[in-house]
Amino acid sequence: MADEQPIGIFDSGVGGLSVLAHIHQRLPGEALLYVADSAYMPYGCKPEAVIQQRCVKISDFLFRHQCKAIVIACNTATAAAVHHIRASYAFPVIGMEPAVKPAVFHSRSKVIGVLTTSATSTSDKFNRLAARFSQHARLIVQPCPGLVEQIESGELTGSATRDMLSLFLQPLIRQGMDTLVLGCTHYPFVSALIREIAGDDILIIDTGAAIACELERQLQNRQLLSENKTASIEFWSSGNTEKVAPVMSRLWGDKVMVKNLPY
Numbered sequence: 098m099a100d101e102q103p104i105g106i107f108d109s110g111v112g113g114l115s116v117l118a119h120i121h122q123r124l125p126g127e128a129l130l131y132v133a134d135s136a137y138m139p140y141g142c143k144p145e146a147v148i149q150q151r152c153v154k155i156s157d158f159l160f161r162h163q164c165k166a167i168v169i170a171c172n173t174a175t176a177a178a179v180h181h182i183r184a185s186y187a188f189p190v191i192g193m194e195p196a197v198k199p200a201v202f203h204s205r206s207k208v209i210g211v212l213t214t215s216a217t218s219t220s221d222k223f224n225r226l227a228a229r230f231s232q233h234a235r236l237i238v239q240p241c242p243g244l245v246e247q248i249e250s251g252e253l254t255g256s257a258t259r260d261m262l263s264l265f266l267q268p269l270i271r272q273g274m275d276t277l278v279l280g281c282t283h284y285p286f287v288s289a290l291i292r293e294i295a296g297d298d299i300l301i302i303d304t305g306a307a308i309a310c311e312l313e314r315q316l317q318n319r320q321l322l323s324e325n326k327t328a329s330i331e332f333w334s335s336g337n338t339e340k341v342a343p344v345m346s347r348l349w350g351d352k353v354m355v356k357n358l359p360y
C-alpha cells in the first residue's frame with residue numbers, strides 16, 4: 098500500500114538529521130529512509146552541476162526503494178536541483194530554503210542575518226528570494242565556509258568552532274541584527290554556541306518544523322499518510338559508515354546502524 102511506503106530524506110551529510118528529527122516527531126508512524134551523501138560533502142563549495150548529479154543519483158536510489166515522497170533536507174541541494182528533481186519524478190518533492198519570509202515578519206529592527214553555505218549564497222534561487230524581501234528588511238547574508246566540516250567531524254562546542262562562528266556573527270551583531278536565519282540544515286546543531294555568542298535577545302529561526310508541517314500537508318492532500326503508530330528509520334551514507342555512524346548516533350541521540358550507499 099502506498100501509505101506504508103517510506104519517505105526519503107537526504108542531505109550532503111548529517112545536517113538533514115535536524116530535519117529528520119522534526120519529521121519523526123510530527124509523523125511517528127511514517128517509515129523514514131535517510132541518506133547522507135557523506136562522500137561528497139560539503140556541497141556548499143561544489144559547482145551546481147556536481148550537486149545536481151548527486152541529487153539525481155540519490156533520488157534514483159530513493160525511487161528504487163519505493164519512497165512515496167522525498168524531502169531534500171538541504172538548502173544547498175534544493176537551490177541547485179529541486180526544479181530538476183520535481184520535473185523528473187511523480188512523487189511529491191519537498192525542498193528547503195532559508196526562512197527569510199518569517200524572519201521579515203518577526204524582526205523589529207528589520208536587520209536580519211542569514212547564515213548559509215557559499216553555494217546557497219550565490220544561487221539564483223536564493224538571490225531571487227532575497228530580492229523579493231529586500232524592500233521590507235535589510236538582509237545580511239553571511240556564507241560560513243568550513244562550518245559544515247566542523248559539524249561533520251562532531252566539533253559542536255570546541256574553541257575552533259566557536260572562533261569560526263564568532264567571526265561570522267560579530268559583523269551581523271554590530272550591524273544591529275535582531276533575527277538570525279539558519280539557512281543550512283547543519284547549523285541547528287551549533288545553535289547553543291550561536292546563542293552564547295549572539296545573546297538571548299536574538300531570534301534564531303530554523304526551518305525544520307515548517308518542513309515537517311509541509312510534508313504532512315502534502316501527504317494528507319494525496320491521502321498518503323501512514324496509519325501506523327510507529328515505524329522504522331533507516332540510515333544510509335555514501336561515506337565510510339564506520340566513521341559516519343558515531344557522529345550520526347550522537348546527533349540523532351540514539352545509536353544508529355548506517356548502511357553503505359554503493360555509489
Ligand code: DGL
Binds near residue numbers: 108113171174217
Ligand atoms: N546541509 C546543507 C544545507 O542545508 C549543506 C551542507 C554542505 O555544504 O554540504 O545547505
